[in-house]
Amino acid sequence: xxxxxxxxxxxxxxxxxxxxxxxxxxxxxxxxxxxxxxxxxxxxxxxxxxxxxxxxxxxxxxxxxxxxxxxxxxxxxxxxxxxxxxxxxxxxxxxxxxxxxxxxxxxxxxxxxxxxxxxxxxxxxxxxxxxxxxxxxxxxxxxxxxxxxxxxxxxxxxxxxxxxxxxxxxxxxxxxxxxxxxxxxxxxxxxxxxxxxxxxxxxxxxxxxxxxxxxxxxxxxxxxxxxxxxxxxxxxxxxxxxxxxxxxxxxxxxxxxxxxxxxxxxxxxxxxxxxxxxxxxxxxxxxxxxxxxxxxxxxxxxxxxxxxxxxxxxxxxxxxxxx
Numbered sequence: 001x002x003x004x005x006x007x008x009x010x011x012x013x014x015x016x017x018x019x020x021x022x023x024x025x026x027x028x029x030x031x032x033x034x035x036x037x038x039x040x041x042x043x044x045x046x047x048x049x050x051x052x053x054x055x056x057x058x059x060x061x062x063x064x065x066x067x068x069x070x071x072x073x074x075x076x077x078x079x080x081x082x083x084x085x086x087x088x089x090x091x092x093x094x095x096x097x098x099x100x101x102x103x104x105x106x107x108x109x110x111x112x113x114x115x116x117x118x119x120x121x122x123x124x125x126x127x128x129x130x131x132x133x134x135x136x137x138x139x140x141x142x143x144x145x146x147x148x149x150x151x152x153x154x155x156x157x158x159x160x161x162x163x164x165x166x167x168x169x170x171x172x173x174x175x176x177x178x179x180x181x182x183x184x185x186x187x188x189x190x191x192x193x194x195x196x197x198x199x200x201x202x203x204x205x206x207x208x209x210x211x212x213x214x215x216x217x218x219x220x221x222x223x224x225x226x227x228x229x230x231x232x233x234x235x236x237x238x239x240x241x242x243x244x245x246x247x248x249x250x251x252x253x254x255x256x257x258x259x260x261x262x263x264x265x266x267x268x269x270x271x272x273x274x275x276x277x278x279x280x281x282x283x284x285x286x287x288x289x290x291x292x293x294x295x296x297x298x299x300x301x302x303x304x305x306x307x308x309x310x311x312x313x314x315x316x317x318x319x320x321x322x323x
Contacts, residue, residue, distance in 0.1 A: 055184050056175045059250050060166045062122040064088045072149035075136045079153045085162030090120035098139035105132045113221045124163040129156050161254035170323040171245045178227045183247035193253050193276050200247045209234040241270040260320040
């Protein structure tokens with residue numbers, strides 16, 4: 001399988017895509033070739049399985065310990081993990097109507113649809129330390145909603161990157177997700193975060209096609225299904241960005257899914273920002289080749305082979321929301 005290999009200079013840092021690590025099995029030379037080949041495959045599978053189990057244990061996933069909760073009208077807001085960058089909301093009996101969850105701090109407000117498809121839904125606390133308001137609203141008619149639950153909580157993040165290292169409603173995955181396993185296969189044996197970013201970004205732009213039909217018929221409230229994007233090998237910008245965020249977070253690389261506008265494109269767009277130790281947040285564009293910009297935008301990267309010939313590429317992006 002071919003993965004795009006490219007070099008990126010970020011303040012004189014060189015980024016190279018590296019292949020996955022491999023396991024070499026030894027044989028004594030005394031067994032028939034067929035038996036040796038069979039044993040080798042079994043040994044590789046066993047080692048890879050053990051490696052993956054160890055890898056999966058490092059992936060951060062949300063929980064609902066219910067040690068510090070607010071309960072109202074059948075809704076439970078679990079605040080226990082707020083200092084780890086997230087809260088969860090669940091309900092014993094969701095009424096047959098539209099429901100919104102508000103996560104806000106100061107004048108910044110994030111409204112989410114609540115469907116309760118799982119045991120609980122995770123929402124990130126991505127606005128830094130401070131007092132957050134968490135509220136639940138039920139639709140009463142047309143576009144009118146009534147408040148049914150509301151609480152405030154003081155957040156002091158243990159790590160500023162925690163909200164960008166966990167699954168949430170927008171970037172939804174588990175330790176069993178196919179995308180997490182693909183991330184492991186791509187990066188097992190790579191030496192640093194830069195090479196992991198290169199391997200995953202290159203894989204996505206080479207293997208996921210833009211779905212124009214889906215973009216033209218997108219329904220309100222759409223949420224990405226990361227494993228479907230991986231299996232179908234196509235998606236829209238939202239899907240690209242959620243998949244990239246999932247695969248990098250699985251590698252313990254803080255990654256934001258960002259939404260906003262790009263100059264010259266009259267559409268609401270999604271892209272990623274990635275944090276690299278000793279480099280900082282790699283935003284919409286990164287220096288490439290000394291002459292042009294290589295965008296860290298997997299949607300446009302897939303469309304034009306990864307190059308975006310514009311020296312002010314980063315300034316073309318207007319960031320409105322991030323997850």
